[in-house]
Amino acid sequence: MTLLDFARGPGMQWSLIILIVGILWRVVGTLLLSAEKDYSQARQGGTGPGIRAVFRRFWPHPEFVKPTLFHMVGGYTLHIGLFVVIFLFAPHILWFADLLGLPVWANLPNNIIMLAGALTAASLVAFVLRRMTHPVMRRISGFDDYASNIVTLLPVVTGMLAFAHTPIARYETLLALHLLSVELLFVWIPLSKLAHALFFIPSRYQLGAAFGRRGVKV
Amino acid sequence: MTSKKRQDMTIGEALRANGVSRRGFLKFCAATASLMALPPGAATAIAAALEKAKRPSVIWLSFQECTGCTESLTRSHSPSIEGLIFDAISLDYHHTLQAAAGHGAEAAREEAMKEHHGKYILVVDGSIPMKDDGVYSTIAGMTNLAMLKEAAAGAAAIVAVGTCAAYGGLPAADPNPTGAVAVSEIIKDKPIINVSGCPPIPVVITGVLAQFLTFGLPELDDLGRPKAFYGQNIHDRCYRRPFYERGQFAETFDDEGAKKGWCLYKLGCKGPITYNACATTKWNEGTSFPIQSGHGCIGCSEPDFWDMGGFYKALSQGKLGSAEGLAAAAGIGAAIGIGSALLGSSGQKAAKAEIKAKLDKDMEATK
Structure with missing residues (x-):
């Protein structure tokens, strides 16, 4: 069995199994935790503010725009770039369609994908460098933060190297490394801060709903 | 035909005897040089080397195969110069192409092996079954394994033609019922050139032989294939x-x-x-x-x-097999989630009871 065969077969299968077990464990486990009962009288329903909070928090309060500009620009570049690369690159679309039994959707030209990949990689590198150099960021960053950045960066970089048929290794080796780095990401997602992808919507909703009940403007 | 015995002719003499012009021969040499990405001057070197080279004895063994490699070579290019190059080698044993059959055919192989011991080129197409002592493919009562070992012992070099001989190919496909293996998994002490493909390109087969006769063993990639022909994606x-x-x-x-x-x-x-x-x-x-x-x-x-997961399945699509494993994973994940939530809840209750007891105790103490 070659490295590519392993990455396409058992490696992919086991990493997906770990991803699914991990996601369901964390999501089901968190959602079923019993919340403290709120005995105060609600000033308004929580549903509306909860939903509003989910969307409102895509952009910071005006007071915080300037201090968080680096994170806002970098964060949006990273997330939009990842979305484009993951969901609009033809080989990735085929992977999702095959896994989920979905019809194939339209893809973007590869030069746009490469541009998105480069911006994504650049923003991830910038985040790592900022963590290492900013006095406050350095103090509040732990292993999980650095590891999550790097584990996200690896599939982007290896994917671009493979796509470009970079002559540092044979294409199938680069493709295998790309798949293995994706598999590492799958395993890492439920165990790390990358699980924010699962929790950011319910946690925003929960906080917005709690604030709403107490009459706080969301 | 000249008065010289056929097996004593050089390749150049044999080609001329077959009516191939000097111009045609040089064209072939130039094409071979071009195929190998060599500079134009190398065509002359190839021509000179081939001109003088003695027709090497070639023993072609066909094992677990479909004859596609031979079909590819003989049908698509005959009667081209590449075909005549094959005519110019001394093909002393080949199931499909030789006139002799039965004991006569095997006697020809044994004679060629004895006469050209240490000098002949052994060409193999087809994989070799290893399971149950190799009984799944025999020739004249001899297993492929035994015949390969016997023939390889006196060979100058081995050319594994086709993906079956080079890597096991179709016979070795999962679940590989005959335990089929490649030549290189059995023979370890001889130079082996893999000319893979199902079938290989005819001009690549002849090109590899021309390269071997001209320059000796070619530069190989990590899968044992000549880089001149398999270096490009x-x-x-x-x-x-x-x-x-x-x-x-x-x-x-x-x-x-x-x-x-x-x-x-x-x-x-x-x-x-x-x-x-x-x-x-x-x-x-x-x-x-x-x-x-x-x-x-x-x-x-x-x-x-x-x-590789199916000819019509895109390369980026995984080889995931059935979805049962993933469905089971979902069930296991949900069960662990419910379990951890229950554990969390009972922990919360226990903590609450502990705090309440402590508060009650403090209250009692202050009374």
């Missing part, structure tokens, strides 16, 4: 590559994309992981190659190409 040389870059793909074999000649990646083309000369030398005397004819590359020159 099909995807890199594919004329449809610009459509891949633009993201224009044929979705079915008869849609607009297919008619416009767009990239066949989505239809399972394995060009990006396949190394062969198809996109450059092409087939049928340079007429076309599979991708040009509208079908994706199946990666036939690569090990285990039969088990």
Whole structure:
């Protein structure tokens, strides 16, 4: 069995199994935790503010725009770039369609994908460098933060190297490394801060709903 | 025919005896040099070496195979100069091509092995079954394994023609019922040149022999193939590559994309992981190659190409098999989640009870 065969077969299968077990464990486990009962009288329903909070928090309060500009620009570049690369690159679309039994959707030209990949990689590198150099960021960053950045960066970089048929290794080796780095990401997602992808919507909703009940403007 | 005995002729003499002109011979040498990406001056060196080279004895053993490799070589190029190069070697044993049969055929093989011991080229097509002492393929009562070992002992070099001989090929496909293996898994003490493909390109087979006769053992890649012919990736040389870059793909074999000649990646083309000369030398005397004819590359020159997850499944699609494992994972994950939530709840209750007891105790103490 070659490295590519392993990455396409058992490696992919086991990493997906770990991803699914991990996601369901964390999501089901968190959602079923019993919340403290709120005995105060609600000033308004929580549903509306909860939903509003989910969307409102895509952009910071005006007071915080300037201090968080680096994170806002970098964060949006990273997330939009990842979305484009993951969901609009033809080989990735085929992977999702095959896994989920979905019809194939339209893809973007590869030069746009490469541009998105480069911006994504650049923003991830910038985040790592900022963590290492900013006095406050350095103090509040732990292993999980650095590891999550790097584990996200690896599939982007290896994917671009493979796509470009970079002559540092044979294409199938680069493709295998790309798949293995994706598999590492799958395993890492439920165990790390990358699980924010699962929790950011319910946690925003929960906080917005709690604030709403107490009459706080969301 | 000249008065000289055929087996004593040089290749040049044999070609002239077959009516091949000097011009035709030099054209072949130039084409071979070009195939090997050698400078134009190398054509003269090839011509000089081939001119003088004694017709080497070649013993061709066919094991677990479909004869496609021989068909490819003999049918598509005959009676071209490449075919005549084969005529010019002393092909002393070949099941399909030799006139002799039965004991006569085996006697010819044994005689050639004895007469040219240490000097003959052993060509093998087909894999070798190892299971149950190799009983699944025998020739004249002799297992392929025994015949290969016997013939390899006196060979100067071995050329494993076709993916079956080079890597096990179709007979070794999962679940490999006969325990089929490649030549290189059995013979460890002789130089082996893998000329993979299902079948290999005819001009590549003759080119490898010409290269061997001219320059000795060629430079090989990590899969034992001559770099001159297998150094290039099909995807890199594919004329449809610009459509891949633009993201224009044929979705079915008869849609607009297919008619416009767009990239066949989505239809399972394995060009990006396949190394062969198809996109450059092409087939049928340079007429076309599979991708040009509208079908994706199946990666036939690569090990285990039969088990790559399906010819019509795109390379980016995994080899996940059944979805049962993933469904079971979902069930296990949910069960662990429920369990951890229950544990969390009972922990919360216990903590609350503990706090309440402590508070009650403090209250009692203050009274």
